[in-house]
Amino acid sequence: MGTKVRNIRMTQTKQSLINAFVNLVNEKDFEKITVADLTKGAQVNRATFYAHFNDKYELLDYIVDESASAVIENRTLGVVKFDKERIHELVLAVCDYHQQPNIQCRRSYLSLIPQLKDKMLVELKNYLSKSFDAIYTDEEKSFYVPIYANIILEAGYLWASGASSLDKETVAKKIATFILGDSSRVILQG
Structure with missing residues (x-):
């Protein structure tokens, strides 16, 4: 064959x-x-x-891994850059990622959250590390990448879990402004 x-x-x-x-x-x-x-x-x-x-855990790992990288690729259109637009899209990617598993069995979804968050965190770190290549030294990257990745991950997760009354576009905009700054003050209320 x-x-x-x-x-x-x-x-x-x-x-x-x-x-x-x-x-x-x-x-x-x-x-x-x-x-x-x-x-x-x-x-x-x-x-x-x-x-x-090898087992159902490896199947789950495969599914989660593939979807984490795919959602970032789709949102950023393959452009690797550290700017407000990309940070905005990364937050939206995390929101999409947590909406993606159409799992009606709530206990099942809750048991998968740590694995979902871990995979997305790895993908965010990979993306940010590449986007920092021209901006930061390796030492600076090792400091900033985990911080920014965790902020983006947590913002998207909080929105997806219903902990925020803001719409996801507003959350993404505020996080991009929070990370990259703006002349106006960032207020995390609607």
Whole structure:
């Protein structure tokens, strides 16, 4: 079998497993989902599942990792720059990321939050580190990157969790201004 055909089948199988996971996590808690549930939902056998993933945690890791980088890529349009527009888009990316898992089972979503936040934090740090290349030394980057990444992550998460009554555009604008400054004072109220 040709490499191209094998790659297409692998991609289709992974997508089937991802779809099965998303459907299942809407019905029951993540901890109660089994590999048997996933293979049944994807209509593949166990050996096929294990050819792609070691366990359901690796599948979840794959899904979360792919979506974190994709949402940043979509929001920034691939432009890596440290400016208000990009900070604004990074906050919106975090908002989108936490809205993305359409998980009706609230306990399941709550159990996934630490993993979701960890993956997004890694992606934010990667983006910011690249955007700082022409601005800061390595020592300065190691100081500023985690600070800015955590501010952006927490702002988007607080909005997504309903802890803020502000709309996400306003949150993003205020955080971009907070990080990069402005001649007018930043007030975190509507």
